Amino acid sequence: MNTFNYNQALTVDDALASVYAHPDAKYLGGGTNLIDLMKMGVEHPTALVDVTRLPLTRIEEYWGGLRLGAMARNSAVAIHALVRRRYPVLAQALLAGASPQIRNMATVAGNLLQRTRCYYFYDPSYRECNKRNPGSGCAALTGNNRIHSVLGGSDHCIATHPSDMAVALTALGATVQVKDANEERSIPIADFYRMPGNTPHIETSLKAEELITSVDLPAPPGGTAHYLKVRDRNSFAFALVSVAAIVELDDRKRIRSARVALGGVAPMPWRSLEAEQVLTGGEPTEATYRKAADILMQDAKPLRFNGFKVELARRGIVRALTTAAELN
Amino acid sequence: MNAENEHSDNQRDPTRRTFIEAAVLISGAAITTPVLEAQTEQALPGLRRFSLTINQVRHDLDLEPKVTLLDLLRERLQLTGTKKGCDHGQCGACTVIADGERIVSCLALAVCYEGVDIVTIEGLERGGQLHPMQAAFLEQDGFQCGFCTPGQICSAIAMLGEAKKGMPSAVAHSVSPAEPVELTEPEIRERMSGNICRCGAYPNIVAAIRATERS
């Protein structure tokens, strides 16, 4: 780990001022990803601004929805009664992620901003990684890409986004509240992450100094939800494929509305409005779900080792929708 | 039980500040060596002065901010019961309890934990009596090599606290707050999956936790 300045901020203005004062400063949340990346030599900020003591830990009702303070711990969100009652898919997604210890440390904002687990990104001794070192190439394209994207990748990067929480937030249509010295703004989660294209090192639409202050959930969608995570072992592993599914049935037991978001298959949580339209009005049957799954996966570009994810994701989508609908 | 005790019986003086004495038994003879805790680091830039409360003892420290809680415990405070298994938050061997919650100390910068009450494996005994979880691990043989054990025990104690507060888990039938937490074997297994045990003591760890919970 490199040497850095440390500053614990007690107010948002303090935090912003500290970050403006140091080029290459970074906000430090629970540290579960950033400290790890610093140990690996992937990140080397000149300064860390500890934002965990900011008054941004509350989880409260907000315009019919819920506001999750950016510094609320993942475990605090997962245990919160309103989250569990109104947004169970979010609690499930959080509980499927990492380990209890990590969830006690990691914050909402930190979880959103965690970086890919691509082997070639995470270890700087690999020369090629456009995300870490723009222009150096992508070792994963022809390397071991079993855990990589089948959707949304580019010739420059096929890394996946590792967050479970973000998948649920995508299904729920959350917005990310951010602030810098000049303005506060809301970024819909769908616009928060960026496709890799030829700039995979730019992962979000955050500006350099912007601080995430909260994640806001709109009023809960109708229906019932399920978060499915398929992984190589039963716990404490990143997703091969994950699915957040929310299904609402009408009086005639047809699908009134549905939402599906995927993790583990793309550079960001993956959602398709087209697929959700196919579900809307349909019978809650495997055939309907399969049709939606086919649409979600229609642009899949499997590589040498990750082809299985295409079919696994389709089956996962069908399973998650089935399970969610059965809870109606 | 035997002379191995002697090797770990380093003095742990609860009143010390930056000055500590380490009695190190090598070759069966005590060599008492004064070690100035921050001495070697005072030459280094960017030291930060802060204090931490560990096992109810306050430590005033001058440290580089990059020092993790784990390396502070092990390399500077002689609290070597907390283990470094992976140093990347992937094994749980370094689990300690911070304000009642289990965390991995390898990914925690010590400086971030000022004002937080830290409990390590060394802080669990009361008056020479094992904590019930320690006693249960001993009785149920909840370990083999013992290296992951301090982390397992700290994790298990905090896990029972989480369950008491109603924390759901990934194997719960439902996350609804109306569902009470029942620590079945699958529940305990899932909730203890942040602590890897390569010897495979898992069934006995689960048994130890169930025994503690019942008592």
Place this chain on the structure above:
Amino acid sequence: MPTSIGQPVVRVDGRLKVTGKATYTADHMVPNLAHAVLATSAIARGRMASLDTGAAERVPGVIAILTHRDKLPLAKDPTKVAEGAPADRVLQLLQDDRVLYGNQPIAVAVAETFEAAAEAAHLISAEYREETPHIRIDQGLKDSYIPKKAGGAGDPGESHRGEFEPAFSSAPVRMEEIYSTAFQTHSPMEPHATIAVWNGPDELTLYDTSQGIFGDRKRVANLLGLDVEKVRVVSLFVGGGFGSKGPSWSHTLLCAMAARHVNRPVKLVLRRPQTFGPVGFRSATQQTIALAAESDGRLVAARNQTITHTSTFDEFTETATFPTRMLYSVPNNTTTQTLVRSDIGTPSYTRAPGEAPGTFALEVAMDELAVRLKMDPLEFRLKNYADRDEDKNLPWSTKSLRACYLRGAEHFGWSQRNPEPRSQHDGHSLIGWGMATSVYPARRSPASARARLNADGTIVVEAGSQELGGGTYTIMSQIAADALGVPVSAVTFRLGDTRYPETPVSGGSQTAATTGSAVFGAARALRQRLFDLAQATSSSATLDDVVLANGTIALRGSGRNQPIQEFVMQTGQPYIEAQSSEKPGEEQKQYSMYSFGAQFAEVRVDADLGQVSVARMVGAFGAGVILNSKTARSQFIGGMIWGIGFALHENTVYDERLGRIVNNNLAEYHVPTNADVGSIDVLWIEEDDRLVSPIGAKGIGEIGITGAAAAIANAVYHATGKRVRDLPITPDKLL
């Protein structure tokens, strides 16, 4: 006096372990300690064109950056390995610019703090002249060969009896398939660590994570040109070894060399990623198995052609063919071990080396043939039960496999099994049952121990040995206590120091039989001395009449009773001591010695998503005298859980273009978590094998993993109807 052997005695070192006071290597407090961190290679084959240490040297607190340019002195060539030292490995000790595998040590950063050393190690930057590495088995076949000797006991690399070809081709029921297992990395929770303390220019104390302190001492002394007696190795607690801490690896020597160079004690702990490559692992195997049987199920021919990797610079054979040689009665049997030279670190002993992958392939093949024969897999095995070792042509010392099959099957409920695949469901889960045979050699080597009665009445027993989790402190205390007729609590057993009597490596499941026999011998010898000193020779008393209790020594039946202090002092010494060296004899040539077992597994497979969970396992073992039912159960269970990992999770993944391990961490190298383990029941058959050891014990550290992966794989087939012959069975293989 009730005996403690077989009792569920709580570990005597348990309190230290649950309180964090057990001292593992990196826990030792040493004054004036400097910290070292290795820098390792980013390529698998080539040369370093340049090595820039400037930035590393400028890190505040750095003491030295050591590279091949420093030409650190060695007394011997580290690329030479002594004959008859199967655990010695060729080491990479910064002697030249060559890179032979990924993660090879290329420099050592030494600093005042761990943080400074770690930062400096990161800043060491090498430029390479890279050559194309070869990792895949098919890439290297042109460089392949059959080793003359394979395995720790030096067995031949191939075996032949009868005529395989004609028997196979004329048999009515046959199968031939290729099975493969993945590179498996031991991943003990404690990373390898060394603290080197020079007590003078020619005297060294090493705290080392070692499964074999005497072998370690010899190798270190030899390479550094020191008198063996001037090197002391201490290893009081090892945080798991599984074979990985058997040999002396490069970092141990590098730590000692660095300490000598900076003239200070140095601690070097491998970073977790550095435990992938330079400190051994289990080679991947490719096993082509052919079996043939008569229609009644009698095996007539068996062949196992195994290909495994070794490094380009050293030789190690994963002896997967060995179970095929001896597990069943088969008149026509042929096996070959082929080694392929690859640009990898040298593979090494890994829990049940050979038998773990060997029983996977053989026991899945047996299941496949049972399906073709329409026979129950257990029935099929009983039909081919080997009443003697047909490979070595020797009788078994003991073999309780038949009882293991029957008792295990009964406990599991095997008779309820519907042989039809896909016949059991529960919601989305397919449920399957499988079984397989376990086998592992019962090994024993020479060992010494000493026992001492102090004037204050305390009893101290010492033997080098090691504690890696198997319960050495506890079982040795029990053996000594029973031999002396005292409670376990009366004995203090010490180990893990080369100042104690010499014992071999804790590997090959031999510690109980080996060190246990020496401890038994020493304790009995001490009792004999007490007996002699009590001048009891003329009476009709026997050794067992010497009674140590309540601070007195008594001779039962003689009325003689004397305070221990007085008794000891009259010898003119502060203690009475006896030492014993025990070694196996001719019986090892006259008998074939193995532990056997039977394992049964129930799996649940998600029918759509391919995720496999092991719901329950039953293991039944015949493994000699079980010294401590509590620790033995734990060790069997631990082995079976290794079987779960081997079957379902573990895979050290190489990027074949680069020759580097991409998942060199515990997040992506998946070992089982608590949630991956269902209920596990262990039972054992009463056995007392005095041919293996005078205490009747055989050793149990490794047998648990053997057969476990096959039982699980066979259960997956039974659940799904899909035969996966390539481990690990991850979800993608079942879609």
